[in-house]
Amino acid sequence: MKRLEDELKTALRRVEPPAGFAERVLAQARQQADSKPGFAARLRGLFRPRAVRWAAAFASACVLILAAARYRQYQQVKIQGELASAQARQALRIASAKLNAVLKDAARPPHRNLEN
Amino acid sequence: MSDGADRRLQNAVTGLAHGDAASFELIVRRYQSMVFSLAYHFSHDRALAEDMAQEVFLHLHRNAASIKSPAHLEFWLRRVTAHRCIDHARRNRIAFASLESEKEPLARPPESDPLLSRKLGQLVATLPARRRMVVLLRFQEELELHEIAEVLEMPINTVKSYLQRSLELLRAKLDRCLGDVRV
Incomplete structure (x- = not known):
């Protein structure tokens, strides 16, 4: 096994990259530095990892569900309020009608006095 | 340095x-x-x-x-x-090139000859990806097992078994390729 390991070290010794490799890397790095991403691209970059995308989608779904629940709750309160308001108006109308009747009765001269 | x-x-x-x-x-x-x-x-x-x-x-x-x-x-x-x-x-x-497609050596290779090195390099390239990288880090970079485990983010026992299994596999493949030449 030792011989195989020695042969592997020989076979896998480091090799030099093709001529001009470093220059090409440096040129690309300069190009990369010159075209730094804008705000929108950096913002998109934040959402690149899969886990972050899933988390963002989950958070958005939660916000939508919460908003829907709150809207439904608001609608129910509004309906109850309108119902209560209608009942109050109805009660006022009934009370007003009864009061008017009482006032009319009170304003009418008594029949007995006229006969006397 | x-x-x-x-x-x-x-x-x-x-x-x-x-x-x-x-x-x-x-x-x-x-x-x-x-x-x-x-x-x-x-x-x-x-x-x-x-x-x-x-x-x-x-x-x-x-x-x-x-x-x-x-x-x-x-x-x-x-x-x-x-x-x-x-x-x-x-x-x-x-x-990767299969072993069957490789030409048989014409003569028994001498000590550390370039043909043997080339053949070993080709055989290493036939290993599964992670095992191949373990072999490269061990024999090209001469890293210790715990260093390989850190680089590849795997347990040291996995590195050991990958390395052992890869060496056995390489030896078997080399034997097949080179006939009775013992390495």
Whole structure:
């Protein structure tokens, strides 16, 4: 096994990259530095990892569900309020009608006095 | 490495974090052979190895601020190269030459001959991606098992078994290729 390991070290010794490799890397790095991403691209970059995308989608779904629940709750309160308001108006109308009747009765001269 | 070279590298790592182009150039020239060789021995394709090595250095350029020391830089480059190679192999299911397609050697190879080295290199390239990288880190980079475990983020026992199994496999394949020649 030792011989195989020695042969592997020989076979896998480091090799030099093709001529001009470093220059090409440096040129690309300069190009990369010159075209730094804008705000929108950096913002998109934040959402690149899969886990972050899933988390963002989950958070958005939660916000939508919460908003829907709150809207439904608001609608129910509004309906109850309108119902209560209608009942109050109805009660006022009934009370007003009864009061008017009482006032009319009170304003009418008594029949007995006229006969006397 | 001499003290002067150590100091230059330390300065280059500091400069790299501040976006200094000369520091980046020094680091590329210092580590190009290491990164390219890992990619080349992994893929056995010079053009592909050059592309992967370039990607590694451009990734370093983008993440320069995260490098803390020369030792960290070396570890970072090995780790990024190893993971890129393995990911690339998984994505593309790189087809490697089968042993049957290899020509039989014409004569018994002498001690450490280039034919044997070439054959071993080809055989290494037929190993599964992660095992191949374990072999490369062990015999090209001469890393200890615990260092390989850190680079590849795997348990040390897995590294041991991968290495042992790969060596057995390589020996068996080599025996098949070279007939009765014992290595």
